[in-house]
Amino acid sequence: MNILEMHDIHKSYNDLEVLKGIDLTVAKGEVVAVIGPSGGGKSTLLRCATILERIDSGKIVIGGDVLCDTKDEKIHYCDKKMMGEIKSKFGLVFQNFNLFPHFSVRRNITEALIHVHKKTKLEADIICDELLLKMDLVEKADAYPCNLSGGQQQRVSIARALATSPDILFFDEPTSALDPELTKGVLTVIKDLALEEMTMVIVTHEMSFARDVADRIVFMDGGVIVEEGPAYELVTNPKQERTKAFLAGY
Amino acid sequence: MFGTLTGCSVVLAVASLIVSEIIMNSKKKHYPEGAKIKKPAPVVILLAAAGVFALPLLVTIAYKLIKLVTGDKDTFVSTMKLLAQGFGFSFGIFIFTIIFSLPLGLIVAAGKMSKIKTIAAFFKAYVSILRGTPLMLQLLLVYFGPYYLFGITTGNIQIGPFNYRFIASIIGFSLNYAAYFAEIFRGGIQSMPKGQYEAAQVLGFSKSQTYFKIILPQVVKRVLPSVGNEVITLVKDTSLAQVLAVSEMFTQASALASAQVSVMPFIVAGLFYYVMNFIIELLLGLIEKSMNYYS
Numbered sequence: 001m002n003i004l005e006m007h008d009i010h011k012s013y014n015d016l017e018v019l020k021g022i023d024l025t026v027a028k029g030e031v032v033a034v035i036g037p038s039g040g041g042k043s044t045l046l047r048c049a050t051i052l053e054r055i056d057s058g059k060i061v062i063g064g065d066v067l068c069d070t071k072d073e074k075i076h077y078c079d080k081k082m083m084g085e086i087k088s089k090f091g092l093v094f095q096n097f098n099l100f101p102h103f104s105v106r107r108n109i110t111e112a113l114i115h116v117h118k119k120t121k122l123e124a125d126i127i128c129d130e131l132l133l134k135m136d137l138v139e140k141a142d143a144y145p146c147n148l149s150g151g152q153q154q155r156v157s158i159a160r161a162l163a164t165s166p167d168i169l170f171f172d173e174p175t176s177a178l179d180p181e182l183t184k185g186v187l188t189v190i191k192d193l194a195l196e197e198m199t200m201v202i203v204t205h206e207m208s209f210a211r212d213v214a215d216r217i218v219f220m221d222g223g224v225i226v227e228e229g230p231a232y233e234l235v236t237n238p239k240q241e242r243t244k245a246f247l248a249g250y
Numbered sequence: 251m252f253g254t255l256t257g258c259s260v261v262l263a264v265a266s267l268i269v270s271e272i273i274m275n276s277k278k279k280h281y282p283e284g285a286k287i288k289k290p291a292p293v294v295i296l297l298a299a300a301g302v303f304a305l306p307l308l309v310t311i312a313y314k315l316i317k318l319v320t321g322d323k324d325t326f327v328s329t330m331k332l333l334a335q336g337f338g339f340s341f342g343i344f345i346f347t348i349i350f351s352l353p354l355g356l357i358v359a360a361g362k363m364s365k366i367k368t369i370a371a372f373f374k375a376y377v378s379i380l381r382g383t384p385l386m387l388q389l390l391l392v393y394f395g396p397y398y399l400f401g402i403t404t405g406n407i408q409i410g411p412f413n414y415r416f417i418a419s420i421i422g423f424s425l426n427y428a429a430y431f432a433e434i435f436r437g438g439i440q441s442m443p444k445g446q447y448e449a450a451q452v453l454g455f456s457k458s459q460t461y462f463k464i465i466l467p468q469v470v471k472r473v474l475p476s477v478g479n480e481v482i483t484l485v486k487d488t489s490l491a492q493v494l495a496v497s498e499m500f501t502q503a504s505a506l507a508s509a510q511v512s513v514m515p516f517i518v519a520g521l522f523y524y525v526m527n528f529i530i531e532l533l534l535g536l537i538e539k540s541m542n543y544y545s
Binding site for chain 1: 443445446448449451452453454455459463464467468471543544545
């Protein structure tokens with residue numbers, strides 16, 4: 001079963017076409033890494049899949065629900081209610097965390113559970129405690145984001161994204177804003193999630209990480225998917241010249 | 251005598267500051283950045299000398315002021331009483347203006363940021379005009395406007411203990427201060443990083459939840475120093491209600507000063523304003539401190 005289906009996605013900013021017909025399908029339990037040079041459309045693709053940006057044409061299906069479709073060359077997005085349902089099916093981890101600075105770690109994780117998913121405080125706290133244990137942050141439950149290291153903040157934001165138990169988790173360069181020594185903890189957490197067969201799409205520049213953790217790698221450049229294939233194969237034996245040139249830089 | 255003393259102390263103080271700056275600057279080159287540099291001894295001596303000269307001057311001024319204020323005990327007590335009454339009105343204008351202008355400012359800020367162009371233009375004009383014309387003129391317009399524009403007599407309007415003079419001054423102040431608060435709020439709201447909205451959106455928060463749970467609490471912290479500035483200005487601006495003959499403190503002080511042929515009532519009024527603002531500063535400091543738990 002496919003958790004994410006994106007067909008022929010087109011997206012332009014003013015006159016600049018950023019996505020020129022992208023097709024991407026992610027099966028349940030699959031980990032897909034999206035790599036490529038900056039400005040190649042990786043982040044835009046992720047932002048379109050997480051409804052932060054609206055596409056110009058194409059079709060997106062998340063967890064079996066149609067988010068948007070194109071009929072007679074016009075894009076139609078689903079209604080508000082359906083969109084709310086779709087939003088609960090995915091989580092997004094940002095490059096710069098975007099934690100809520102005025103909330104404690106606990107409240108960052110439980111706020112959406114209580115006020116969007118209508119869980120009781122007790123239910124939310126139980127979920128939160130479990131996640132903090134998993135993220136090795138139990139003693140930080142009452143701390144504020146400003147008192148945490150970058151790596152800890154990113155782990156909180158992963159916990160926040162996981163709290164609503166989504167079907168798929170998106171990562172937008174989760175370690176790019178971190179010091180090299182802090183990335184390790186975050187990557188370990190993502191690896192553990194991969195072992196639990198969490199479906200994930202990860203935009204990343206960590207090539208060795210992508211090779212080791214992802215099932216499949218998608219190489220994007222100039223708004224198109226240049227090459228995709230099994231992770232190890234694509235990294236060690238790329239077929240396209242463009243991919244070779246890019247990977248040679250690592 | 252005092253002229254010479256003042257002259258000497260001022261010259262000494264300035265000279266010592268200049269010398270100290272020169273010495274400190276020459277030292278800074280040899281120290282790492284952020285290192286604490288001791289002030290050179292001669293400078294300290296010079297400053298102390300300046301202080302010795304300035305002290306008698308300050309003491310004399312303080313003595314003369316106290317004598318001026320408390321010279322005639324009975325007049326002083328009666329002046330205090332009348333000014334305290336006036337202060338009640340000043341405080342009333344102040345508190346009602348704060349209560350009305352803060353929410354109004356938020357509405358104006360939201361209006362100015364509206365995506366609907368006519369609404370945005372309307373509130374833009376509102377802010378432009380209210381900030382661009384004298385507050386005193388606006389107060390007069392609110393007071394006299396109803397009669398001269400619409401022929402409405404306002405003389406017998408009375409809400410509880412408040413007559414139209416008092417009400418008009420509150421309306422005038424509120425409309426004016428809302429314009430200033432609106433700009434402060436707008437700045438605060440627009441300084442919020444886009445990521446906060448995006449994180450809230452992805453988590454499924456509704457627009458109003460995002461606004462009231464995520465954005466506004468953070469904006470409050472950001473705008474507090476600027477809002478504090480305006481609040482303190484407002485305390486002093488209440489004296490403008492004098493043009494509407496509201497019997498607030500400054501009106502009383504003016505009347506008393508001309509009746510007594512003395513500046514004493516003004517000095518006492520100044521003390522009232524200062525004490526009020528001192529308390530406000532303390533309160534603002536406390537509120538700021540209470541929000542220091544995150545950065």
